[in-house]
Amino acid sequence: MHLILEDILKDYGGKKVLRGAGYNFEQGKIYGLLGRNGAGKTTLFNCLSGETKADGGKAYLKEADGTVRELREEDVGYIYSLPILPEFLTGYEFVKFFMDINSDKLRPDHDIDGYFEMMRIEQEDRHRLIKNYSHGMKNKIQMLLFMITRPPVILLDEPLTSFDVIVALEMKNLLREMKRDHILIFSTHILQLASDLCDELVVLNQGRLSSVPSELLHSPEFEQSVIDLLQDEPGEEG
């Protein structure tokens, strides 16, 4: 499956944030989305997830058999850097509720504890209130929800930055396992993480997407090349 973006436009009060962003993302790969502060990474994710309406352009999915259809809201799982979850429920209660309302999507080989195990969430943590969860735990719960609904496209807005080294490694491994069945795109400012985890790097610069040549990904010039690519974009906050 491919996610194809064509000429995505988004303007905020006259400020052109996305100016014809186009790209072809492929299932089975992890994409890192890089861009300076204010480049429009979150805006792009919001447009794809249906959170915000793009002003123009097309986003569609092309299946392996060649069938093409417009990208729908339910095709996209969006993992926010600051997850919004019902704090008054335990992780277990919330996941149980989520499974009930998505009973048509459940895998026959997974029960609720199976999903928690996939996310390496300990027994005792499952029954604690979400409000006492760490940031990383909340991200894990969000990812667990997408293990249930399995949308073809998963967008991650600066994930892993809040994880300790052990959990970050677990999550990296999980993303590597997930990439076979999904198109995974994550935005990050951490170049080390990007080169470590991604199969392909995409730069959002001046409202457009372009790919970082894959041979640069693990080369000593990698960091300098990315800096050069981003150099002409006037940053907003840093």
Ligand SMILES: Nc1ncnc2c1ncn2[C@@H]1O[C@H](COP(=O)(O)OP(=O)(O)OP(=O)(O)O)[C@@H](O)[C@H]1O
């Ligand atoms: N709802 C909005 N209304 C007006 N302007 C907005 C809105 N959302 C984003 N912007 C502007 O659009 C531009 C892109 O913002 P966006 O958050 O998409 O960038 P980003 O690449 O995700 O940045 P960062 O790396 O700092 O998270 C910024 O100039 C921002 O101020």
